Amino acid sequence: MRLLNFTPALLLAAAAASAKSWGGTNNYFLQSLSDEAQIAHIRELAAAGVKVIRLWVREQPADKPCEKGSLRTQSCPALEHEGSNAPDPLTLDLLDKTLLNIYNEGKGMKVILSPHDANSVYP
Amino acid sequence: MYTRYGASFYTDANAGSQYDARLQAILDYKGRHTQRVWKEFSDLIVAFDLQNEPYVGMENCAAISEAEENWVCARARFLRNTVLPPQSPIQISSGGLGGDVNKGCGTPRITVCPELDLFASESLRTAAHSRPD
Numbered sequence: 001m002r003l004l005n006f007t008p009a010l011l012l013a014a015a016a017a018s019a020k021s022w023g024g025t026n027n028y029f030l031q032s033l034s035d036e037a038q039i040a041h042i043r044e045l046a047a048a049g050v051k052v053i054r055l056w057v058r059e060q061p062a063d064k065p066c067e068k069g070s071l072r073t074q075s076c077p078a079l080e081h082e083g084s085n086a087p088d089p090l091t092l093d094l095l096d097k098t099l100l101n102i103y104n105e106g107k108g109m110k111v112i113l114s115p116h117d118a119n120s121v122y123p
Numbered sequence: 124m125y126t127r128y129g130a131s132f133y134t135d136a137n138a139g140s141q142y143d144a145r146l147q148a149i150l151d152y153k154g155r156h157t158q159r160v161w162k163e164f165s166d167l168i169v170a171f172d173l174q175n176e177p178y179v180g181m182e183n184c185a186a187i188s189e190a191e192e193n194w195v196c197a198r199a200r201f202l203r204n205t206v207l208p209p210q211s212p213i214q215i216s217s218g219g220l221g222g223d224v225n226k227g228c229g230t231p232r233i234t235v236c237p238e239l240d241l242f243a244s245e246s247l248r249t250a251a252h253s254r255p256d
Binding site: 052054056057058079080087089092093096097099100102103110111112113114115116118120 | 126127145146148149152154155156157161164167168169170171172173174175176177179216218
């Protein structure tokens, strides 16, 4: 059964409620956009005052070049995939390039990193 | 999801160890481009999620067992005590807890512990029961 797109994550601090609030966003395919498109988007987010972006360690499938209306030009397998004996760092490398882009262009924007594979564990 | 352990993913000790190993591989990774080890990259990374949508796929979250409730804290303890550097400001988030609202999984009950810094909720509705909120 196909699930609908999930509602945006709501992040609540475990500490007592603070008067400070901040805006954040999620993007699970940012690292698969061209570097130019990534940087343009990061700059837009920073200009809009976005403080945190949540990103995922996941495959960026080459056979699915369109993700939510964006064009995927960089792809990678999942961290663990069928037939892999050890974690495959390609997905980490691709995401790390995006981290560098955010570090350089994000005007102080921070990152939350999430693994994607949910409760999948391969033999 | 549930590719090897099925619904015992949240209770099987081997599944827990394998999952901890996955998390460790991510946190111990040294960036090919940033040249930073991610678990030490606190000037950019504010938190790591434990899982994308923990408990997603559960058939009945109202009947969640104590062992299943403890899964999130068991992972958080592993990261805080074994992987993250001492005094690291990087926080540990549950990840968007939840699954199908129609299976009582809107916000699953989990054990709260000091090693879990952030709690996130993310609920879904299966297509068969979807209707505008």
